[in-house]
Amino acid sequence: xxxxxxxxxxxxxxxxxxxxxxxxxxxxxxxxxxxxxxxxxxxxxxxxxxxxxxxxxxxxxxxxxxxxxxxxxxxxxxxxxxxxxxxxxxxxxxxxxxxxxxxxxxxxxxxxxxxxxxxxxxxxxxxxxxxxxxxxxxxxxxxxxxxxxxxxxxxxxxxxxxxxxxxxxxxxxxxxxxxxxxxxxxxxxxxxxxxxxxxxxxxxxxxxxxxxxxxxxxxxxxxxxxxxxxxxxxxxxxxxxxxxxxxxxxxxxxxxxxxxxxxxxxxxxx
Numbered sequence: 001x002x003x004x005x006x007x008x009x010x011x012x013x014x015x016x017x018x019x020x021x022x023x024x025x026x027x028x029x030x031x032x033x034x035x036x037x038x039x040x041x042x043x044x045x046x047x048x049x050x051x052x053x054x055x056x057x058x059x060x061x062x063x064x065x066x067x068x069x070x071x072x073x074x075x076x077x078x079x080x081x082x083x084x085x086x087x088x089x090x091x092x093x094x095x096x097x098x099x100x101x102x103x104x105x106x107x108x109x110x111x112x113x114x115x116x117x118x119x120x121x122x123x124x125x126x127x128x129x130x131x132x133x134x135x136x137x138x139x140x141x142x143x144x145x146x147x148x149x150x151x152x153x154x155x156x157x158x159x160x161x162x163x164x165x166x167x168x169x170x171x172x173x174x175x176x177x178x179x180x181x182x183x184x185x186x187x188x189x190x191x192x193x194x195x196x197x198x199x200x201x202x203x204x205x206x207x208x209x210x211x212x213x214x215x216x217x218x219x220x221x222x223x224x225x226x227x228x229x230x231x232x233x234x235x236x237x238x239x240x241x242x243x244x245x246x247x248x249x250x251x252x253x254x255x256x257x258x259x260x261x262x263x264x265x266x267x268x269x270x
Contacts, residue, residue, distance in 0.1 A: 001017075001141065002144065002145065004017065004131055004139055004141075005139070006137070006139070008136075010110075010118060012064060012110050012118060013120070013131065015060060015061065015063070015064060016061070016086075016110065016118060016119075016120040016131075017120055017129065018060055019056065019060040019061055019108055019120075020057075020106045020120045020129060021122060022056050023052075023057050023090060023106045023122065024053075024106050024124035025124070026049065026053055027052070027053050027091060027097070027104070027106065028124040028125065030047070030048055030049035030052065031049065031097065031100070031124070031125070035047045035048045037094075037098050044094070045094045045095055046072070047091070047097060049091055049097060050072055050090050050091040050094060051072060053090035053106060054070055054071075054072040054073065054088070054090035057070070057088055057106070058073075058088075061086050061088070061108070064086075066082065066084055066085060066086055066110075067082045067084075067085045067086065068085070068087075068088060069085055069086065069088065069213065069245070070087075070088040070089075070090060070214065071088070071089050071090065071212070071214045072090055077243070079241060080241065080242075080243060083112060083113055084110065084112045084113075085110075085111050085241045086108065086109070086111075087108075087110075087111055087116075087214050087217040087241070088108050088109075088214060089105075089106070089107040089214040089215060090106060091104060091105075091106065092104065092105045092106070092107050092189040092190050092215065093105060093188040093189025093190070093191075095165075095166045096165065096166075096188035101188055102125035102126070103165075103187060103188025103189055103191050104124070105121050105122060105189045105190045105191060105194075106120075106121065107119075107121055107214065107215075107217070107218040107219070108120045108121075108218055109217035109220070109221060109240075111217060111241050114239050114240050114242075115134075115240065116134070116217045116220045116221035116224075116240060117133065118132065118133045118134065118221055119131065119132050119217065119218035119219065119221030119222045121190050121194055121218050121219065121222060123191065123194070126142075127142075128142050129141035130148070130197065130198075130222050132221045132225035132226070133225070134225065135225075136225065137225050138226040140194075140198060148197055148198045149197075149199060149226050149227050150196060150197060150199055150202075150223070150226050150227045150228040150255035150256060151202055151255050151257075152255070152257055153202055153255060153257060153258070154257040154258060156181055156261065157180055157181070157182060159179075159182055159201075159202035159203055159255075159258060160182055160183045160184075160185070160200075160201040161176050161181045161202070161203045161204070161205065162184070162185050162186075162187045162192040162196070162201045162203070163176065163184065163185075163186060163187070163204065163205065164186065164187075164192070164206060165186040166188075167208060168186065169207060169208065171207050172205060175205065175207070176205055179265060181203065185201070190215075190218065190219050192204045192253070193222065193223050193230070194219075194222070196223055196226075196228055196253055196254065196255060197222050197223045197226035198226070199255075202254060202255045202257075202258060203253070203254045203255075203258060203262065204251070204253040204254075205250075205251075205262070206250050207233055208250060209246065209247070209248045209249070211246070211250070212246055212247065213240050213242070213245040213247070214245075215247075216238065216247065216251060217240055219253070220238060220240075223253055227255070227256060228254060228255050229252075229253070229255075229259045230251065230253045231251075231252055231259070231263070232247060232250055232251060233249055233250035233252050233266050233270075234266070234267060234270075235259075235260070235263040236249060252266075
């Protein structure tokens with residue numbers, strides 16, 4: 001794979017890309033072979049592939065000497081005293097992995113002073129990558145690196161919405177329907193935000209209070225660098241490397257042009 005075409009890129013970006021690629025290879029090996037799945041204490045699924053990916057990522061990122069917050073590890077609160085922290089979801093979309101939809105990803109972000117400064121999303125089933133560095137743009141690997149950006153569509157009637165295949169609530173469905181957007185597609189894992197970042201959709205809406213920092217950190221950097229926006233459903237900013245890692249007020253991701261309109265419509269019902 002050729003180097004990502006970002007002049008003066010942070011060396012951590014290359015490290016994150018290497019970790020995402022190697023973890024993706026291990027995930028794909030399990031996906032094509034066999035794996036065991038069980039439930040965590042919160043009822044969510046976890047597989048051998050999640051844990052293998054986590055091990056590989058930690059081994060590679062650990063060489064940087066920075067703290068790591070991962071979905072698959074106990075939270076070491078000493079990270080709170082670190083200005084720069086890795087935030088990792090070793091296998092985002094485990095339900096889609098188990099269901100063999102192909103829509104599962106590896107998510108790695110570097111957070112500095114509470115904000116993601118680089119993000120990498122690996123899509124093992126398609127051999128694709130999404131990557132961004134703060135102030136340097138967003139890129140997609142599909143045989144070669146190419147710059148990606150959101151659409152400029154500002155008319156809700158012409159917008160395409162994406163949402164969770166497994167966690168779409170009645171509230172989400174009703175609100176999305178009320179906006180009168182052109183289409184809606186169910187998409188797994190962080191690929192919802194990847195679609196918006198690549199200009200293949202305009203909005204992702206979820207009102208859940210179950211999203212955590214590792215579910216959004218990498219996506220935040222990528223969609224922001226692609227020209228889009230990510231906030232909570234009320235338009236509030238998202239913070240990272242906090243003691244409480246839960247996003248309590250949902251997540252709204254858009255191309256930016258329709259963001260304030262959706263926030264305004266949501267505030268009318270909540």
